[in-house]
Amino acid sequence: LYFTEIEVNPIIINKIEFTGNSITKDKTLRSKLPFLPGDYVKKSQLNNTKRKLNNLPFINNVIIEQSVNDNISDLTIKIDENKKTGSVLAAASFSGDTGAGLSFGIKDYNILGTGNEINSSFNLNAEQARFDIKYSQYPLLNPNLRNDYLIFNQDQDYTSSFGYKTRNIGFGYNLNFKYDKNTNFSSGFKISSTEGHSPINTTLAVSDNIGSFEQLSLNFGINYDTTNDFLYPTKGVLNKISAELSPSEISDYSFFKLRFSNDIYFKNKDS
Helix, strand or coil: CCCCCCCCCCCEEEEEEEECCCCCCHHHHHCCCCCCCCCECCHHHHHHHHHHHHCCCCEEEEEEEEEEECCEEEEEEEEEECCCCEEEEEEEEEECCCEEEEEEEEEECCHHHCCCEEEEEEEEECCEEEEEEEEEECCCCCCCEEEEEEEEEEEEECCCCCCCEEEEEEEEEEEEEECCCCEEEEEEEEEEEEEEECCCCCCHHHHCCCEEEEEEEEEEEEEEECCCCCCCCCCEEEEEEEEEEECCCCCCCCEEEEEEEEEEECCCCCC
């Protein structure tokens, strides 16, 4: 058994400065760092921080510069910011089944420079009117957590096909925890209320769907992602496994679902 003693002179962070960010707030970027002024600085930690920041959808590239004087370090983090994180979609459609329709959507991966995300869609045609709004919020005190909030509403007109109309409204919540750079856990719930109304007759097939039906589902999921790009991966593996439970004691329709999906990306050497 051998004991060795290695003397090291730790380098302490004095200050951290961000440059190049005109939209993203300074506190948003600082919340993504695993260190603060006064902490020891390690080369491996700087490399992991650079990789983590480069994976954010509102950052194109990051350069971390370090100046050391008497074991005191000043860090300058240069941000090449993606200023086009938002998009608006508007479309019109026509089909023989539902007639004319309109669609409208809004997406943004960096709302007002907070790093939070919104994804919303609105669809309208002769058979349905639907909107979905999903808002993702990243707590400043813990960059490994994400809160997802979902609100949805759907009105469907089945008068010509099934003989009644429905209205479905609900909301959901998910808590996501990033365990490491490749593994993510999530858990949450979704509550919905469906109402069948406006029957055109009293047949059994129609009357069985008239009334209010309440549904509560609980979910848990694990994602393992080694892909090389957030939006357009060309190499790596993406595995997803999820379980969803709707108990019979508190839901009108009980069920259990287990899903598994696997995506494998191979980069074309000639592209």
